[in-house]
Amino acid sequence: xxxxxxxxxxxxxxxxxxxxxxxxxxxxxxxxxxxxxxxxxxxxxxxxxxxxxxxxxxxxxx
Amino acid sequence: xxxxxxxxxxxxxxxxxxxxxxxxxxxxxxxxxxxxxxxxxxxxxxxxxxxxxxxxxxxxxxxxxxxxxxxxxxxxxxxxxxxxxxxxxxxxxxxxxxxxxxxxxxxxxxxxxxxxxxxxxxxxxxxxxxxxxxxxxxxxxxxxxxxxxxxxxxxxxxxxxxxxxxxxxxxxxxxxxxxxxxxxxxxxxxxxxxxxxxxxxxxxxxxxxxxxxxx
Numbered sequence: 001x002x003x004x005x006x007x008x009x010x011x012x013x014x015x016x017x018x019x020x021x022x023x024x025x026x027x028x029x030x031x032x033x034x035x036x037x038x039x040x041x042x043x044x045x046x047x048x049x050x051x052x053x054x055x056x057x058x059x060x061x062x
Numbered sequence: 063x064x065x066x067x068x069x070x071x072x073x074x075x076x077x078x079x080x081x082x083x084x085x086x087x088x089x090x091x092x093x094x095x096x097x098x099x100x101x102x103x104x105x106x107x108x109x110x111x112x113x114x115x116x117x118x119x120x121x122x123x124x125x126x127x128x129x130x131x132x133x134x135x136x137x138x139x140x141x142x143x144x145x146x147x148x149x150x151x152x153x154x155x156x157x158x159x160x161x162x163x164x165x166x167x168x169x170x171x172x173x174x175x176x177x178x179x180x181x182x183x184x185x186x187x188x189x190x191x192x193x194x195x196x197x198x199x200x201x202x203x204x205x206x207x208x209x210x211x212x213x214x215x216x217x218x219x220x221x222x223x224x225x226x227x228x229x230x231x232x233x234x235x236x237x238x239x240x241x242x243x244x245x246x247x248x249x250x251x252x253x254x255x256x257x258x259x260x261x262x263x264x265x266x267x268x269x270x271x272x273x274x275x276x277x
Contacts, residue, residue, distance in 0.1 A: 001153040001154060001155050001185065001218065001220070001221075001224065001258055001259070002130075002131070002134055002153065002154045002155075002156060002220065003153050003258060005134050005135055005139060005140070005151060005154070006135070008131040008134070008135065010220040010221065011153060011221070011257070011258045012220065012221050014258075015257075040143075040149060040150055040151040041150075041151055041153075042150075043150045044150075044151075044152065044153045044258050047257055047258050048257050048258050051256060051257035051258070052257075
C-alpha cells in the first residue's frame with residue numbers, strides 16, 4: 001500500500017526502514033522520507049512500526 | 063449499472079477510512095467529478111460500513127493514463143480528505159483486477175433487479191497470489207452455497223504479494239457466517255488488520271459516481 005503520498009513511499013519501504021533499525025516515525029522519515037513532508041501519514045507509519053515491534057499480531061489502525 | 067463492469071479492465075485506487083459524517087462522501091464526490099476526471103477516474107464506488115459508524119470504503123476505477131504515483135500525488139486525494147475533515151491520510155491500495163468470480167444466476171429480462179448485497183473487503187499480504195486464486199477457483203461451489211454472489215481479487219502494483227479481496231454476499235447473516243467460519247480458500251481473512259492493513263470491512267453499497275471523460 002502507498003503510505004506517503006508526498007514522496008510515493010509504500011508500506012514495504014517503510015517496513016524495510018523499520019527492519020533496518022528505525023524505531024520512531026522520525027527515524028523512518030530520515031531513512032525513507034515517509035512522513036517527512038506533510039506528516040499526515042504518520043499514523044500509518046506508526047502502525048507499521050508497532051506491528052514490527054509486536055510481531056505478527058492484529059494491530060488496528062483506528 | 064453493473065458494478066462488475068466498473069471493475070473489469072480497471073486499475074483501482076482504494077482506501078478505507080473513517081469520517082465523522084459518511085453521508086458527506088457521496089455528495090462531495092459528485093462535486094469533484096472534474097478533478098476526478100483529470101486524475102483518470104471513470105467511476106467511484108462508495109461502500110459504508112454496517113458495523114462501524116463513519117467507516118467508508120472507496121473504490122476508484124481509473125484508466126491507466128498516468129503512473130499510479132503521479133495520480134496519487136495529483137492533489138485530488140488531498141483535497142478529498144481535506145473536504146471531509148480528515149487530518150490523517152490512510153494508506154492507499156493501488157492495483158488491478160486479476161480474478162473475478164460471478165456466482166449469480168443470469169437474470170431473466172423480466173426479473174426484478176437484485177437487491178444489493180453486503181460486501182466484505184480486506185487487504186492482506188499472501189504468500190503466493192497464484193495459489194490463492196487457484197484455491198478460490200476450486201472453491202466457487204462452496205462460495206455459492208455460502209451466499210457469495212461475486213468476488214473480485216485485485217493485486218497491488220507496489221507489492222505483488224498484496225491483494226485486495228472484495229466479495230459481495232446475499233445479506234448480513236451470510237457475511238457474518240462466512241467471516242466466522244472462513245473457507246480454507248479464504249483463510250486470508252484471519253490475517254486482515256495486521257500492521258498498516260485495515261481490519262475486515264463489512265458494509266453495503268452506498269453509491270456509484272460515474273465520471274464523464276468529457277469533464
